[in-house]
Amino acid sequence: MRPNVICHIMAGVLMAGLLSACNQKSNQTKTEENMSKLVLTQEWDKKFPKSDKVDHKKVTFHNRYGIELAADMYTPKNAEGKLAAIAVSGPFGAVKEQSSGLYAQHMAERGFLAIAFDPSFTGESGGEPRRMASPDINTEDFLAAVDFLSVQENVDAERIGIIGICGFGGMAVNAAAIDPRIKATVAATMYDMTKVTREGYFQSENTPQQRMEKRKAMAQQRTEDYKAGTYKRAGGVIDPLPEDAPWFVKDYHAYYKTERGYHERSGNSNDGWNVTGCQSFLNQPILAFASEIEHPVLLIHGEKAHSRYFSEYAFEKMTGKHVEGVSAKEGNKELYIIPGASHVDLYDDVAGVIPYDKMEQFFRENLK
Secondary structure, eight states: HHHHHHHHHHHHHHHHHHHHHHHHHHHHHHHHHSSOOOOOOSSSSSOOOTTTTTTEEEEEEETTSSSSEEEEEEETTTTOOOOOEEEEEEEEOOTTTTTTHHHHHHHTTTOOOOEOOOOOTTSSOOOOSTTTTOOHHHHHHHHHHHHHTTTTEEEEEEEEEEETTTTHHOOOOOOOHHHTTTTEEEEEEEHHHHHHHHGGGGGGGSSSSHHHHHHHHHHHHHHHHHHSOOOOOOOOOOOOTTTTHHHHHHHHHHHTTTTTTOTTOOTTTTSSSSSTTTTGGOOOOOTTTTGGOOOOOEEEEEOOOOTTHHHHHHHHHHHOOOOSSSEEEETTTEEEEEEESSSSGGGGGSSSOHHHHHHHHHHHOOOO
């Protein structure tokens, strides 16, 4: 390349940097002006009892798209100094008053500052239209949680981890692949939403022709939605439950559609995602760079879970090692299989199998 061309390029880069610095303050002001003001309930409306070992409060933060996110912060009572912190989200289609809040509160009882947040477009968080999902934005939601935690006075910014549950387990792994500030990652009973969207369960819809049919259906629905000026909902967990429903659907129903786990803001408990809500999952594989994650990852799954193969797939992507139905460890990546447990057993404490001791040990060893 000629020297004068290089000079012109460098001058352009430097000018762009100067303009960015000059406009940073005004752009920040515009971002703050554009952020929505969330209305957050102040009553305890969780699906689990409030612990007397932690302090609780509502907090908000924003992602780099300007979407304001709502979270519950759980802090160990009488905690002093800077704490290791953990951000939790999921399952996919759930809200922070369900599984993620439960996990966060348990981690706070064990000495960590923890937040459970509603992803963009869901629960008490902002974002329009409602009930949309995005492999990019939902990964960004985790990164935004790290932004928020890293500037808290009582948090050590060098000791931040994340927990993703179900579909947000895959998002958590993707977040770990892009943000080295995340020092330790747990994915519990994970789904890779991009894999199941493009392939179907157990690769039952994994041909170009089948994917094209999905694309056509999504495209047609977009046209219909635009004409109607609204977004058709796909429906949450099926109700009433057919007698011949697969056992894992019965498990979902037993959680989301009963007093055990039902919540009025949960999509899975009500009318679900928009039909077009997961369109971009068809061609954006979120585990593409899982092998480049340098920090520790713990994948937790039930032996009997229909979804176990997602964690096994993620473990293979990270380590190159294929395993089925057994625990395994390779370097700082671990697959931990819980004997006899199903997918939904890791949503709450009914079955008593969520390995909180294991998670505590993992975070203590890797957030120090």
